[in-house]
Amino acid sequence: MNRKIRIGMIGGGTGAFIGAIHRIALSMDGQYELVAGAFSSDEKKSRETGEQLYIDASRVYPDYLTMLTQEAMLPEHSRLDAVTIVTPNHVHFDPAIQALNRGFHVIIEKPMTFSLAEAKQLHDRKIKSGKEVLLCHTYTGYPMVKQARQLISEGKLGSIRKVYVEYPQGWLSTFLEGSKHKQADWRTDPSKSGIAGAMGDIGTHAFNLAEYVTGLSVVRLNASVRTIVEGRKLDDDGAAFLEFENGASGVLIATQVASGAENNISIRVYGEKGGLHWCQQENNSLYLQWPDRPTECWRTGSSYVGSYAAHNTRTPAGHPEGYLEAFANLYRNFSLTIRAKQQGETPKPEWIDYPSTPEGVRGMAFIETIIKSSASGQWTDFVK
Secondary structure (H helix, E strand, O other), X not given: OOOOEEEEEEEOOOOOHHHHHHHHHHHOOOOEEEEEEEOOOOHHHHHHHHHHOOOOHHHEOOOHHHHHHHHHOOOOOOOOOEEEEEOOHHHOHHHHHHHXXXXXXXXXXXXXXXXXXXXXXXXXXXXXXXXXXXEOOHHHHOHHHHHHHHHHHOOOOOOEEEEEEEEEOOOOOOOHHHHOOHHHHHHOOHHHHOOOXXXXXXXXXXXXXXXXHHOOOEEEEEEEXXXXXXXXXXXXXXXXXXXXXXXXXXXXXXEOOOOOOOOOOEEEEEEOOOEEEEEHHHOOEEEEEOOOOOOEEEEOOOOOOOHHHHHOOOOOOOOOOOXXXXXXXXXXXXXXXXXXXXXXXOOOOOOOOOOOHHHHHHHHHHHHHHHHHHHHOOOEEOOO
C-alpha cells in the first residue's frame, strides 16, 4: 500500500473532546487521510463538522450505517480502508461489527463495548474477518511504559510480587451532569456508559496498564466501589485488591471525585530484585529502584533504552513528549502492521505492540468482575 490509509470517523463531531484528539493522532505521522465521516447522530451537526474538516460533502453521512454501506460499494481505489469509532460506550459494538463485516479495519475507543458478551462477539468477529482492530488504551503508547514492560519481560526485576496502580481524577467532584455537561451526562448514564462509571471510564485504563506492564493477568479481585456524589447513578470512586496469575498481589484505585486531581495515572511494580515507578505527569521518566544501589532515572530518547521505547520515541532526549504523541504511537503502529500484513510480511514485534480485542475482552471482564465483587463484598474470580 504505497499511499495513505483512507479512514472514516464515526462520532467526534464539533465540540467532542476525544474526536479532536483522534484527528490529531491519526494525522501526526502522515499515515492516514480522513476522507469520510458520520460525525454525529444529528445530521446537521455531522455536515457542519465535515465542512470544518474540509471533507467532500458527498462523503459526510447522516449515520454510521449509511456511511459503512455506501463506502463499501465504492471502487477499491477510493473506498475506506478503516474506520475510527469515537462514540459513547453504547455505540461501540454495532459500528465495529458492521465495519468488520464490510471489510474495514477498526479503531475503537475504550471500553471496547457495552458488555462482556458484546466484547466476546466482537473478538470472534475480528478473528473471522481477518481485519485488524486497535483499542485505544492510550497510556500503553508512552515510551517509558513500553520500557517498563520490556524490563519486566526480560526479568530485570525478577519475579513480580506487588503492583500498585491508580488513576485519580477530580472533574466529577460535583453533580456536573446536572448542568447539561455533555461529557458528564453520558459518562454517568447507565444506558450509555454501562454498569460502571469511574471503573468503566478510567478503572479500565488502570487495569490495562497493570496487565500490560507486568505481562501478568489478574485472576481475582476484592473490590469496594461507591457513589460519592449525591444523585449520581453510577460509581465515581473505588478500589480493589488484585491477585495475579503468578501469586503477586496488587491494589487498584480509580476515582473521579479526588478534588483538584487531573489525570495522573501511575504504576509501581516490585519484584524480588527491584522495583519501578512511572506516572503520566512525568511521563518521560521511569524510575528503577534497587536494594543495593541508588535509584536510577531512565529517560525517553536516551541511547540506553530498549527497542520498544526507542521505536515509540519521536524527539531527542530532553524534548517533552506527551499524551498526543502516545496516542499517535498507537495509530502509527497500527498502520505499520496493516501495511506489512497486506504485503504478506510479518510485522515487527514493536509494530504489533498495541491493544486489540483480547485487551477489550479483558477490560469488560474487569468491569463485570469488579462490580460483582463490590456487590457481594467478597473475592471474585475473573470470568474465564
